Structures are given as C-alpha cells and as structure tokens.
Amino acid sequence: MTDYGSLALAGALLAGVTLGMIFFGGLWWTVRRGAVSPTPTRWFLGSLVLRSAIVLTGFYAVGAGQPLLLGMCLLGFVLARAIVMRTTRPRSTVVAKVGLATAGEPPCA
Structure with missing residues (x-):
C-alpha cells in the first residue's frame, strides 16, 4: 500500500471541494437562469x-x-455541497426559522 503524505491528502480534499463548488454552484446558477x-x-x-x-x-x-x-476527493465534494447549500439559501427561509425559534412556538403549530 502506498504511503500518502498529508500534503497529497489535503490536495485531494481541496480538489474535491473545488469540484463540488463547480458542480453545485453551477447547478444553482443553472436553475436560476433556466x-x-x-x-x-x-x-x-x-x-x-x-x-x-x-x-x-x-x-x-x-x-x-x-x-x-x-x-x-469525494469527501471534499460532499463538503462543498453543504457549503453551497448554506450560502445559497434564500434569506426568507433563514428569517422564518429564526422567527419561529424566538417565538417559542413549536414548528408544527
């Protein structure tokens, strides 16, 4: 088995994050344009x-x-999905969740 350096593993993780940003960011952009x-x-x-x-x-x-x-690389790809999902969330969703949490009402009410 090959012994990987931490630099190679970090590079693969960074490449995965980059690929994920391209894929999921491109998907978000496409949905908005399409x-x-x-x-x-x-x-x-x-x-x-x-x-x-x-x-x-x-x-x-x-x-x-x-x-x-x-x-x-796949781990970085999945992490990028979470990052893109969080950064492209609409503001109204964030405000609505905060409003429910501070009102003290259960979400199913």
Whole structure:
C-alpha cells in the first residue's frame, strides 16, 4: 500500500471541494437562469453535460487509481455541497426559522 503524505491528502480534499463548488454552484446558477429562459431544456441539459464532464475528469485525475485519494476527493465534494447549500439559501427561509425559534412556538403549530 502506498504511503500518502498529508500534503497529497489535503490536495485531494481541496480538489474535491473545488469540484463540488463547480458542480453545485453551477447547478444553482443553472436553475436560476433556466427558470426564466425561453429554452430551459438547453440550459439544464447543457449544464448537466458540462458539469458532469468537469467533475468526472477531475475525479479521474485526482483519484489516479488510488482509492484513498479518490475518497478524500469525494469527501471534499460532499463538503462543498453543504457549503453551497448554506450560502445559497434564500434569506426568507433563514428569517422564518429564526422567527419561529424566538417565538417559542413549536414548528408544527
């Protein structure tokens, strides 16, 4: 088994975060653009192909047949999803949740 340096593992994690930001940030951008476009199919299909090609190429390059590096890259990809989900959340959702929490009412009331 190959002994990976911490620099290689950190690089794979950073590459995964970058790939995730490209994929999920691109998805967010596509939904915003495609929703108001007269040709949303072109937006969604084109974006899916482009984002998938970039991410698969990145995973192939980073993984290079090494399961641990591929796993670290995937971990970074999943972390990027959480980051994009948090940063692209609409403001009204955040305000509504805070309003319920401070009012003391249960969310199901």
